[in-house]
Amino acid sequence: MRFETLSAVSLFSNCGAGDVGYAKAGFSFKVMAEIEQRRLTVALANHADASGVPGDLRFTWREAVASFRSDAGAEPPALLSACPPCQGMSTARGGRGREEDAAAGSRDGRNLLVEVIAQVANGLRPRLIVVENVAAFFSRLVLDPRNDKPVSAAVLLQDLLDLHYECYPFLTDLADYGVPQRRVRAFMTFIRRDEAAVEALALAACVPYPMPTASAEDGNWTSLKEALEQLDAAELDAASAETAHDSSTPMHSVPIWGLDHRYRMVAAIPPNSGGRAWDTAHCEAKCDVQVDADDAVCPACNEPLLRPVVQEADGSYRLVRGFRRSSYSRMRPEAPAPTITTASGHVGSDNTIHPFENRLLSPLECAHLQTIPDDFEWGTSLDDWGPTAVRAMIGEAVPPRFTEMHGRVLAELLDGRTEGLASADDRRLTKALERMQRGLPTQRLATQGQLRQ
Structure with missing residues (x-):
């Protein structure tokens, strides 16, 4: 059986909640890879066409590639979605060391999991790659495993993919996209260089992210009060x-x-x-x-x-x-x-x-503030693993309201359309580039076309 055009693979899938947004935008996930079996169980319940790859992706990434290839043959996925663990970078975590201390950054192996993303990308050659993490992902230094030089995980990933992919970083508060919480997150969208979308973006002076729908300046962020009234719990x-x-x-x-x-x-x-x-x-x-x-x-x-x-x-x-x-x-x-x-x-x-x-x-309210759909299938996770485990899955999710918006503009971009995209001079891009410069003390930052214009 051949996969449909917008087939997708998910790495570090958590419970699959963030990928629900991309699925609503037309991407069909065929592989979900997650280290925790119980989270993978929830993810698969919400992505019926996917096969699960449990375990540490540092050792199972070849299984993820093989799982997709077993049915797709040489056809590349349209999307590779990856949300590597952020605990080693999060400012909420004590004992992580100073952001500029690369040796301390490398002590937490999770900070180098971008290597796995590159390995899977090289094996599958997806048309698009989307990576999400906390803001420190752009600037928190680690030691490059190839030469022991200090570099951020984001810049390391960009360098690993640079031969075949154009990189578009983005740093945004998801409240700007109707998510009823303050959630500042780093995104990196990679587009394969042989895709017509790369030239289309350059001509339109756009980046592959949706235009924001709200702002603090306009006073139209969705408030907690509004969100709780909508839930009516x-x-x-x-x-x-x-x-x-x-x-x-x-x-x-x-x-x-x-x-x-x-x-x-x-x-x-x-x-x-x-x-x-x-x-x-x-x-x-x-x-x-x-x-x-x-x-x-x-x-x-x-x-x-x-x-x-x-x-x-x-x-x-x-x-x-x-x-x-x-x-x-x-x-x-x-x-x-x-x-x-x-x-x-x-x-x-x-x-x-x-x-x-x-x-x-409550977990219900937290899920609602994360914009996880009401019909999301949690199965027996609350009874089997307890509220702490469910709260953890909710807290680590990427809000589907944003991923659906992002997925829709990505799907249209692959179809040659650039309507509804954020401008190349959007402050969310410039802030991301500034932070990435902090994660690149000695090397050239080769990124999206505006740096070369």
Whole structure:
């Protein structure tokens, strides 16, 4: 059987949610490759035509190539989609070392997984390649395994593919594309040099990304309030098992806190304020005293303030050691949600508290803010692996609202059309190029045509 024109291969597929957008745009995934079998199970449930390749792609990439070739023969896929792990680059991860410390960057082998993408690309010669990661992907230095010179993973990938592919980097906040959260992400779209699309883009002075649909300047980002109203999920409260879940919707449940200090601390943050527990200036008894920013207990009654505190072995209290700018904070309803991460189930992570209810967001709400479709098949993952595993899959997904928009302009570009594409002077491109320059201390940055014009 021959594959249809827009066949696709997915690497580092996670649960397949991001690729759902490309599928809606007309790309049919024939191979999904993912290290975690349970995530792969979910991905395959949502991509019925795909074959699964489980395991570490550093050792299984040949299986991914062979799986596609077994039915397609020499026909190249239209799209190779890849979202390598970002944990080694994310600014949310401690202990990763300075961005300019290439030796520290290479200690986490995940930062060099772009080599796998190049190996699969060389084996399949896809017409298009799309790679997504965090912004640091462009500039976080690693040691080039070929010569031990410092280079970013993005520049390394560009160099590995440069002979056959034109590279178009893009750095964007996905809130500019109607995603109801702030999510700054790096994209690299590669087009095979023998494709007519390369010349078409140069003539049209465009890049292979959709034009944005919203902006902070225009004041039309989708707010958290709007997104939650659209979802219209039941009210929840972390006070008890009865109030912390919706029995009719298993994905709509939150951690149970009871009426402990954690619950009282969250309840003390005014609803819809976007406030932080660090700023609460009273104890439970609301003694009429002045407190300082570093106080953990009330000067009048010596009881803990309704702040993030821990009790020491001697019975004394101290503030939690950690990042105070955005942890233990309510989300602001009038703005897009903060970035939905794998840590959405932790009250002490960045901006995870519901804007007006006393709880965290549920997996259902997180999936909605990630624009994962309501009909996405999670199977028995919630029962089998628990909410933490499901939250991780959601947090690592690429929002399908953007990938569908991206997929549609890519499909049209392969058909010779350049309507609806972002301009070559778009600030999202220039920002990406600036960051890539930081990831290239000593070498030439050979990228899309505007640098040579």
